[in-house]
Amino acid sequence: MPICLYCNEEKMEEELSQEHVIPRAIGGNLIPTNPFSLNRVCKRCNSICGTFIDGPFIKNWLTQNNRTEAILKYADITKNPTLPLRYMGSCEDIKFEDNICELWLGPTGDTIYHFHKPYPEEAHVAHMVGVPTFARKDEIDSGFAFLFIRSNNPAWHPTIAYSFISQFKDSILYLGNGPTPKGGRFSDIPLELQELHSMLRSMSGQVHSASIKMNIDYGDRFIAKVALGIGGLFLNKEFLSSKSAQLLRTFMWTRDSKQREKLPLRGTGFWGALSQDLKNIMNWPGGHVIALIQSGKTLNLFTSFYEAQTASIIISSEPQHWDGIVNEGLVFVISPGLQKYVGPKNIANYIAHKYEGDMKDKDFSMLEEEMNNIKEWPPFDI
Ligand SMILES: [Zn+2]
Numbered sequence: 364m365p366i367c368l369y370c371n372e373e374k375m376e377e378e379l380s381q382e383h384v385i386p387r388a389i390g391g392n393l394i395p396t397n398p399f400s401l402n403r404v405c406k407r408c409n410s411i412c413g414t415f416i417d418g419p420f421i422k423n424w425l426t427q428n429n430r431t432e433a434i435l436k437y438a439d440i441t442k443n444p445t446l447p448l449r450y451m452g453s454c455e456d457i458k459f460e461d462n463i464c465e466l467w468l469g470p471t472g473d474t475i476y477h478f479h480k481p482y483p484e485e486a487h488v489a490h491m492v493g494v495p496t497f498a499r500k501d502e503i504d505s506g507f508a509f510l511f512i513r514s515n516n517p518a519w520h521p522t523i524a525y526s527f528i529s530q531f532k533d534s535i536l537y538l539g540n541g542p543t544p545k546g547g548r549f550s551d552i553p554l555e556l557q558e559l560h561s562m563l564r565s566m567s568g569q570v571h572s573a574s575i576k577m578n579i580d581y582g583d584r585f586i587a588k589v590a591l592g593i594g595g596l597f598l599n600k601e602f603l604s605s606k607s608a609q610l611l612r613t614f615m616w617t618r619d620s621k622q623r624e625k626l627p628l629r630g631t632g633f634w635g636a637l638s639q640d641l642k643n644i645m646n647w648p649g650g651h652v653i654a655l656i657q658s659g660k661t662l663n664l665f666t667s668f669y670e671a672q673t674a675s676i677i678i679s680s681e682p683q684h685w686d687g688i689v690n691e692g693l694v695f696v697i698s699p700g701l702q703k704y705v706g707p708k709n710i711a712n713y714i715a716h717k718y719e720g721d722m723k724d725k726d727f728s729m730l731e732e733e734m735n736n737i738k739e740w741p742p743f744d745i
Pocket residue numbers: 367368369370371372404405406407408409
């Protein structure tokens with residue numbers, strides 16, 4: 364019987380599912396083939412991972428905003444795309460009854476106020492932007508949201524409206540500046556909200572004080588999962604039942620960060636002390652870098668997401684796991700905006716491509732060219 368990589372238990376064929384080691388939400392939906400797709404993960408692990416491990420990473424405010432930035436770069440506004448929104452935090456100075464007010468920015472810097480009753484929290488799960496992945500439907504108050512469109516260019520208006528509607532699918536939606544668009548998702552502003560509306564109208568476009576909640580260990584379990592997944596994909600079979608894999612498993616399934624700290628797993632986490640030189644090497648403009656690098660008797664995973672979030676972790680301390688597979692190191696570069704990747708490439712070629720003018724790698728160059736070929740935006744103001 365097949366064994367699930369994440370829980371290490373025997374599973375029936377029909378209990379298995381396809382797992383994206385790099386989640387689709389951050390560009391892991393790679394075409395035409397996906398080197399980070401695992402088919403030896405049970406449905407149960409897949410679902411728990413999505414809720415408690417991938418969710419806190421994808422929905423922390425840094426990833427949310429990096430992702431928004433990256434997607435905006437590739438957006439073709441003439442096709443009226445739906446774009447993610449920038450999250451600014453909760454406004455302490457704006458209150459309505461027992462609602463909290465969260466501030467978001469639309470694609471052209473449009474001000475959005477979302478009022479709702481606080482979302483549930485869960486012990487040991489990092490704070491998430493928007494609806495937490497673990498919340499049940501009946502625990503969520505979708506509330507209502509006001510949109511104040513900033514751009515006066517009609518070319519932007521469908522994109523702004525679609526993006527707003529998509530983020531607040533279940534909320535009551537109001538257009539703050541302008542008459543209610545007829546026959547769509549927007550509602551007329553009721554009497555009891557008119558005072559609030561006038562106050563927001565006088566505030567929108569001004570500086571707000573918003574606060575952001577963030578746990579420094581938001582990505583620890585995620586990075587351990589990625590390391591285990593990558594080990595399962597690229598290393599020898601012995602890795603699967605090894606001590607190294609078991610340590611990653613134990614770490615990724617330990618909910619309490621204090622308990623995780625006691626485990627002998629080495630790595631930096633997203634807030635750790637990765638040197639600036641290494642960060643520079645590992646960054647790719649607008650993309651992700653996934654690297655497996657040998658250092659003495661350990662094989663380390665280095666990741667950099669959206670040029671901003673770097674972390675490292677040990678995949679294996681048993682050299683026979685990567686013998687003949689990884690010599691010095693392997694690198695993948697992912698462009699989440701293009702759904703493309705390059706790799707695995709030798710680390711030396713990658714570094715030469717970045718730092719030696721005359722040693723360009725053909726595949727990296729092609730990816731760079733495509734990533735720089737960004738469509739020009741229509742102006743916000745006309
Ligand atoms: Zn499993």
